[in-house]
Amino acid sequence: MAKTRNRWTNYLKQLRHKNRSVILTWMLSYVSVLLVPILISGVIYGATLNVVKAEINRANQSILLQMEQAIDNQFKGIESLSVEVSLNRRIAAFITADADLSDSDHYEIYQIANDLRVYEIANDFLEGIYIYYKSSDTVIARNNRMNSETLYDHIRFEEHMPFQSFREFFDQWYIKGYHTVVVSEENEWRPTVMYAQNVMSNVINQPGAVLLFMIDRSKLLEQASAPDEGTILILDEDDRVIASTGDPLAEPAVQYGDMPEESGQLEFQTADGRLVASYTTSSITGWKYVMTLPAAVYHQKMNVVEQLTIVSILLCLVVGGGVTYWLLKRNYLPIHALIQSLSFKAGVTFDRGSNEYSFLEQALSSTYHEKEELHYKLNQHNNTLRSHFLQRLLKGQLDSHIPLHESFSAYDLxxxxxxxxxxxxxxxxxxxxxxxxxxxxxxxxxxxxxxxxxxxxxxxxxxxxxxxxxxxxxxxxxxxxxxxxxxxxxxxxxxxxxxxxxxxxxxxxxxxxxxxxxxxxxxxxxxxxxxxAVEAMEYRIVAGSGGIIHYGDLNGGDSQGAAPGGYFYPLKAEQQLIAIVREGQLDKAKALAHEIIQKNVTTEPFSFHTAKCLMFDLMATLQKVIGEIRIAGKPDVPDGVRAIERLMQCQTVGEMRGQLYDMLELLCGYVNNNREYSSNPLIDKVMKYVNDYYHDENLNISMIGEAFSMTPSYISKLFKEHAGESLLDYINKTRLAQAKLLLTGEKYTVSEISLMVGYNDVNTFHRIFKKFEGITPGRYREVK
The missing domain is CATH 3.30.70.270 (Reverse transcriptase/Diguanylate cyclase domain)
Structure with missing residues (x-):
């Protein structure tokens, strides 16, 4: 089968690639038209199938709804009867009776039994009515009296249910609902349905009674009209069969959990074949009312529709195929005669399998295509040649032996x-x-x-x-x-x-x-x-980009002229700029650089080469400053080489000025940020001494002065001048830095850490820590 399918697939591919004749195109068109009624038949089949299926489901649902309404009406009657029974004066009065029954209590029991007999006779839907009085442990039926143990021997929720579980059901505070139970009958347990409802006592803390209505299960489906081959059954939440038109003891074909919706329909496989189940849910008991049909019966009408559709499709294929063949032969003969005539008279060979219309179109339009292609190529080369001519015209490189007006005419100028x-x-x-x-x-x-x-x-x-x-x-x-x-x-x-x-x-x-x-x-x-125009464009270095530059604004157009007085950057100005930068005075440095640039630029025109010379001289000056302010061990000094590389990429004086100002800011910032490192080596030794002895509680300015043979006031003043902060603050910051490291762990208490960093008084440690960190040591440990 697979080989045959592959052979047909290859044949179709060859037919598609080798045979592009119009007859094949027409055949595909006619087949496409032929497929329209077939597609319509398919659509009608699908729609009809859905209608038939919907009608079958509607009929099944109608049967189930009628059955549901009939049974639910009986259940409502039972609930109404339970209210009437609970309001009976004798039944309600007997709730107060205790375990020791008197003669009058026995007479009351007789009267209550007669009342129950009347209720049972009035409702043939019931098998029996029981009243269980909790206070006296008395169960009254229409023809006998018993206690809870005797009732347990007669009625259970399950065959092997313990008596304790049976009693726990009646001890509930609120009882109302339907239950599946088993009833003892001739030493066998027969399943049935029970409705239970408690009767409350009018006396506070007085146990009430429980009404038990035993429903005749055989009459639940009396009014159900099941199909001949179908089955109707009632399932509870535990998948127990409440009633069935088939064998009530047989396992249900469908489970309660398979029907999650309120109503619907599903198809499934069983050992006896496929079944279709329609179901609905009781609004009173929550039971599922299910009707099952064999799938063959359910799909019987659908199969009839399917057979009719297949017959109509076959008729379309047979009749349509004959008409298609006749139309193809009739319409292709004139085209075939025209192709043979053109091939013979024009001497053009027609390949069999080629498309006839394409052959005619190519033969008629080939001349037009050649003409258009030639015209396009001429226009394309003309645009290129005209651009080349205009470039040479602007640069004065034209041949002198060809008059200009002839060249203009040739290039359509x-x-x-x-x-x-x-x-x-x-x-x-x-x-x-x-x-x-x-x-x-x-x-x-x-x-x-x-x-x-x-x-x-x-x-x-x-x-x-x-x-x-x-x-x-x-x-x-x-x-x-x-x-x-x-x-x-x-x-x-x-x-x-x-x-x-x-x-x-x-x-x-x-x-x-x-x-x-x-x-x-x-x-x-x-x-x-x-x-x-070229000379005017060169002036953009001074005027900046993004504007309009007129050649007439360039002082007569002499772009190579020099400013009166010549190039301005004297040695005195360079020395002054070096001194200002070394002091870190950014504003003064920018002002001096601006003054030098303005003295050169304001006298127009100012050539690009002159501007670069000036900027390179200024950058060279800053390179000298870098060598003088460089501090050993401080690698963040600005890179003068990189600054010169960026300067070379600038195309306007404005960009150059920006690069120069950026370099001035870096140098002045470096000087100002590293003033403390310009001190003598004594400051480094003092800092090292503090780092080594910060844990000593006696460490202070006097101890440091003695260590370096200086007075406390002198060494404190010297340290602040070069380090930028007081010596006492430096001691406290060093101690607090170590304290914060210890506080991140849980090994030491705050008091122990205070002693470890040189504070013998924990209050002093708290005060200094909050002064510098803004929070107490304990709070700092919680945050971290």
Whole structure:
């Protein structure tokens, strides 16, 4: 079977790959149409099956509900009867009788038995009524009197139930409900159902009575109309059969736990075959009313629906298959004749198995495709060639033997006006187009395309413009406009640059810097305008990035001129800066550096090379300071080499100034944070002496002065000048540091720790600890 299936699978794969003829496509289409009624038949089958199943379940549920209502009505009648019996005057009065019965009590028992006989006769649903009086241990029935032991011999909840458990049931304070019990009958125990309810005494602390109604189990299912091959049974929570239309002693086919819902239906397997059970739950007793049917009987009507559906599907296949074959043959003949005619007349070979429509389409459109492809390639190369031509035009590298107007015509460039200017756009930050992977190159190309289109569109409002990419971060736009005054030309070009930068910033979060040349006349002035724009862009080192730089603002455009008076960084200024940094005076150091930079920068223009020379000189000065302030054993001195590397990566004076100020802050912070280490070796010896003798209770300033042959006041003053804190505070902090380590454990008490760190008075230890730590030693131990 598996080999046959694999063979058919391979055949279908070959058919799909090798035969793409239109006849196969039509056949699949017709088969798809043929599948519609089959699918509809399947849907109708499913819907009908659900309807039939729902009707069967509804009929079964209806039978169960009728049975439930009939039985529950009988149970309600029993509960109403129990209320009536408990209100009987003689029955209620006998509760006060004690164990020693008098003659009048015996007469009352006779009267109560007659009353019970009347109640039983009025309700044929009952087998008997018993009243158990706890005070007198008396059980009264309609025809006899007994005690609890005799009742135990007659009625039990289970056959082997101990008498003590039997008595414990009647000793409950509140009794009301249905129970399955066994009744002794001819030395055999017969199962039945009992309803029990207690009768309360009107006297406080007086034991009451218990009414027992024995229900005739054979009459529970009298009104149940079970199917011919089905069975109806009643199950309690312990899976005991209360009543059944079948064998009441047989094990139930379904368990109570298999039916968790209030009502429903389930199918299961038994030793005799599969069964289907419909069930509902009594709202009074909680018992399950179950009706079981053989699965074959339950599915009988469904099988009829299934057979009808199969017959309809077969008819669809037979009739539809014949119609499909006839339509295929009739519709394919014209296509086949057209293909043969085209193959013969045009000399084009048609491969059998190929798609006829595709063959016709390819034959008719191949010429159009070739034409479009050729046109696309020409346009693609034209764009590349035009970009290359514009780059050479800006740089003045064109061949002199070819007239410019001919080159313009060849590359579809139109310059109808006499005025020419160049706008350079530099990408400072790529914004949304920034990527750290291989997509960055594609993103840059896309951003260049976007900027070029935007600047051309903005400029087109008043002039002709052509944008070209120069490198990864720089684009140039040639603007051809009417000759105008300098102010008008400046305003119009400024508008173009500003609108372009604003649009790109708003939509792509890309920051641009624009450099604008002066107005030039004629095509030969394009090279001059480009040079002016390049010189203006170089000035971004001083002006900063993100703005618009006009070449006309550069003092006549001489970007290589030097500031009057020459380069300013005299030896005196360097020595003054070194002295200020060594003292750690950050504000004065920044002010002096700012003054030196301003004296060089404010006289425009200020070249990039001059700025780097100045910044490297300032960094070299700070490198000298590092050598002078370096302290042995303190590795956190600022790295001057790394600072120079970061300075080399800066592209504007503002960035250089920021790197210089950062280095000044690090050096001044280093000086201020390590002043104590600039002292003489005596301070280190004092600190070591305190660390060695902190546990000595006699350790104080006088003891340290004697150890170093100095007066206490002098050594205290010297220590504070170099260490930044008093000697007494240093002693206390050293002792408290060791105390905190001991407090983290549970080995020593607070008093013992006080002595171990040099405090002979625990109160003094508490006071000093709270002064420096904010909490007491005991609280510190709890927190840690």
């Amino acid at each position: 139109r310059f109808p006006q006499d005025g020419f200017s160049v706008i350079l756009l530099r990408i400072e930050h790529f914004g949304k187009f920034h990527r750290e992977d291989e997509e960055q190159v594609r993103n840059k190309r896309l951003l260049h395309f976007l900027i070029a289109n935007v600047v051309e569109e903005v400029a087109r409002k008043s002039a002709h413009a052509y944008a070209v990419e120069l490198d990864q971060e720089l684009l140039a736009c040639i603007v051809n406009h009417p000759l105008a005054s300098t102010a008008e030309q400046r305003a119009e070009l400024g508008r173009i640059a500003e609108e372009t930068m604003s649009f790109i910033s708003d939509h792509a979060h890309v920051q641009l810097t624009a450099a604008i040349s002066m107005q030039q006349e004629g095509e030969d002035g394009i090279f001059q305008a480009f040079q002016e």
